[in-house]
Amino acid sequence: xxxxxxxxxxxxxxxxxxxxxxxxxxxxxxxxxxxxxxxxxxxxxxxxxxxxxxxxxxxxxxxxxxxxxxxxxxxxxxxxxxxxxxxxxxxxxxxxxxxxxxxxxxxxxxxxxxxxxxxxxxxxxxxxxxxxxxxxxxxxxxxxxxxxxxxxxxxxxxxxxxxxxxxxxxxxxxxxxxxxxxxxxxxxxxxxxxxxxxxxxxxxxxxxxxxxxxxxxxxxxxxxxxxxxxxxxxxxxxxxxxxx
Amino acid sequence: xxxxxxxxxxxxxxxxxxxxxxxxxxxxxxxxxxxxxxxxxxxxxxxxxxxxxxxxxxxxxxxxxxxxxxxxxxxxxxxxxxxxxxxxxxxxxxxxxxxxxxxxxxxxxxxxxxxxxxxxxxxxxxxxxxxxxxxxxxxxxxxxxxxxxxxxxxxxxxxxxxxxxxxxxxxxxxxxxxxxxxxxxxxxxxxxxxxxxxxxxxxxxxxxxxxxxxxxxxxxxxxxxxxxxxxxxxxxxxxxxxxxxxxxxxxxxxxxxxxx
Ligand SMILES: Nc1ncnc2c1ncn2[C@@H]1O[C@H](COP(=O)(O)OP(=O)(O)OP(=O)(O)O)[C@@H](O)[C@H]1O
Ligand SMILES: [Mg+2]
Numbered sequence: 001x002x003x004x005x006x007x008x009x010x011x012x013x014x015x016x017x018x019x020x021x022x023x024x025x026x027x028x029x030x031x032x033x034x035x036x037x038x039x040x041x042x043x044x045x046x047x048x049x050x051x052x053x054x055x056x057x058x059x060x061x062x063x064x065x066x067x068x069x070x071x072x073x074x075x076x077x078x079x080x081x082x083x084x085x086x087x088x089x090x091x092x093x094x095x096x097x098x099x100x101x102x103x104x105x106x107x108x109x110x111x112x113x114x115x116x117x118x119x120x121x122x123x124x125x126x127x128x129x130x131x132x133x134x135x136x137x138x139x140x141x142x143x144x145x146x147x148x149x150x151x152x153x154x155x156x157x158x159x160x161x162x163x164x165x166x167x168x169x170x171x172x173x174x175x176x177x178x179x180x181x182x183x184x185x186x187x188x189x190x191x192x193x194x195x196x197x198x199x200x201x202x203x204x205x206x207x208x209x210x211x212x213x214x215x216x217x218x219x220x221x222x223x224x225x226x227x228x229x230x231x232x233x234x235x236x237x238x239x240x241x242x243x244x
Numbered sequence: 245x246x247x248x249x250x251x252x253x254x255x256x257x258x259x260x261x262x263x264x265x266x267x268x269x270x271x272x273x274x275x276x277x278x279x280x281x282x283x284x285x286x287x288x289x290x291x292x293x294x295x296x297x298x299x300x301x302x303x304x305x306x307x308x309x310x311x312x313x314x315x316x317x318x319x320x321x322x323x324x325x326x327x328x329x330x331x332x333x334x335x336x337x338x339x340x341x342x343x344x345x346x347x348x349x350x351x352x353x354x355x356x357x358x359x360x361x362x363x364x365x366x367x368x369x370x371x372x373x374x375x376x377x378x379x380x381x382x383x384x385x386x387x388x389x390x391x392x393x394x395x396x397x398x399x400x401x402x403x404x405x406x407x408x409x410x411x412x413x414x415x416x417x418x419x420x421x422x423x424x425x426x427x428x429x430x431x432x433x434x435x436x437x438x439x440x441x442x443x444x445x446x447x448x449x450x451x452x453x454x455x456x457x458x459x460x461x462x463x464x465x466x467x468x469x470x471x472x473x474x475x476x477x478x479x480x481x482x483x484x485x486x487x488x489x490x491x492x493x494x495x496x497x498x499x500x501x502x503x504x
Contacts, residue, residue: 203443205410207452209419217420221390222427230363234399234428237367241246241374241402 005032005055009106012053013134014081018126025120029112035099041082046093048086050109054078057103063095075100087113141181148184157192160185247278247374250383250500251401255417257388259407260438263471264493265385266294267481268405270332271497273324273341274482277380280320280373282306282344284366284397285387286356289346293476296328297321299348307347307356309369316372319344332483342377344369363396370400381500390424398425403432403503405462405496409439410449415456422457432503433459436496439467462499463492 009015009023009030018026033052035041041052044063054077061074061082073095076082082097087110108116116123151159221227252265265281273279283289283306292302303321308314324339347353374382384397398404404425408414418435425433435457437449446464454461468489474480481490 203445204448205444205452207410207415207456208412209416209456213416214419214423218423218427221395221420221424226392227395230395230399231428233363233367237371237400238402238429238431241371 005106008055008079009053011079012081013079014053014084014130015126017129017133019122022120022122022126025116025123026108027106029116030106030108033105033107035103035105037099037101039099039103041097041099041103041105042093044093044096048083048091048093048110050107051081051083051087051113052097052105052107053081055104055106057105058100059097059103060100061095061097144181145184148188152188152191157188160188160192247280247379248381248402248500248503249370249374249397249400250381250403250405251386251397252383252405252407253386253394253398253421254388254407254414255390255421256409256414259388259409259414260465261388261407262291262294262385263476263480264405264407264436264438265383266291267479267490267493268496268500269341269381269383270336270339270479270482271494272381272383272500273336273339275497275501276339277501278340278378280342280344280377280379280382282370282373282382282384283346284384284393286346286353286361286393287387289348289353290476291385292343292345292348294479295323295341295343296330296333296478297323297326297343297345301326302345302348305345305347305352306369307352310356310362310365316344316369317376320373320377321345330478330483332479332481335482336479342373342379344373361393363392366393366396367400390421395424395428398430399428401430403434403500404430405434405436407436407438408453410437410441410444410464415453419457422459432499434496434499435459435461437461437464440464442466460499463495465489465492 005027006020006023009026010018015023015026030053032055035057041059056078058075058077059082060072061076062070062072064070076097082105083093086093117127148159151157250268252261252268254261262285269279269281281291281295283291285291286307292298304314304318306319309316309319320342321344323333323336323341323343327337328334347356370382370384373379384401386394386397388394398421406418406421406425408418422433422435435453437453440446440449446466449464450461466488468487470484470487471480471489474483480487481493484490485494
């Protein structure tokens, strides 16, 4: 196993935290697999008996819709790993994975993986550390999204000015949280823009009062004898009520 | 502290005076205040409908009082003590809300229009209603325009709410009414906009009208299909408390309660 492969192993999110020694232990248990365009690494429903780290090439993750047509869920490339969660939670494959070009991948079988976990504390710890980093990373983003959601609900968009949009599109699994944040940010920006155009679209009424007519009508009403008497009466009535 | 007279007025007809008066009076009664409602629109009375009082149940009226045939005490109809239909209205059970209706009999209407209203007598009636029923607020639903009865109710009021639609004709008439109210030294003058099309910017309407008249616009109420559909059959703001119309209407309540 060359140093190149060791480096590739450590480039993956999954094994990022592993020491040289631990990476070498993983490499020793793994085998290199090559796939041609259209080859399936795994099919939906297969038992989860190994996982892959992509060294070279690209793959699509696919499922089928109700009619049986293929739906591409995602595309993955070098440095990404596939199927590691299924190994741990022991469920069958939830999607199929098909090579889009010539693919070179490192396969670690379930037995090899569990054997590593069993005998190499440093490998176990490294993997755990990777998981906890991802978790912490996600939590921070989720907290931000919660905070922004609350502000948006209140119509407070002030955070938009203090925040730079994140444009992190490396496609790594844990970048999903960052993507969520980014998508959320652009959603709020669009909502805000729509709200503003809506405000502008509200028609403005213009009012005009004919001041001359206003004065004339006022004089007509207040010029009568009745009015003069009423004004006097009103004054004394209000006074009377106030004294009561 | 004597009760206050709150007149609801509009220069033109059909602005929503009766609906506003009835809902506002009910909302104030719901706060525990003792409230009266007088229908001085003797030409075309209507507010009794909102309280579910029909011709058959209507006893003595303001007309009887004005003709010396009944006392104000006899004219007062306790809404809170009478069982009424309607999800909104029935919430008034046990509240202190008294209605002083005008006659809806054609003969009696033409009689009073012919003879004219004795203003001193009407005035005395309003004062007596306040003292005898120990009212905190007496609401007056008026006839549109600036005829003599209406001028009287404006003159005697402590609080005047002028309703207008966002419409240039309403605005012109309102301008005159505001001038008259100021000339009569009405202590608290408020404007309320009703039937505003939702496509307009309500905040702008409020601001524009406040600038025009240098008076407070308590709220801008939307033209609402639901209100029209209710067709004065129930007290809308009690029945649909979360409706935009109701929420805007309820904005007026503190202006009334806090008026000096
Ligand atoms: N905001 C609104 N949206 C839709 N319809 C409304 C609204 N306000 C009132 N209405 C309707 O308009 C009509 C007139 O209302 P109302 O009788 O309260 O007005 P008014 O000013 O007392 O009329 P009048 O001048 O004839 O006494 C009623 O059918 C009422 O249901
Ligand atoms: Mg009316």
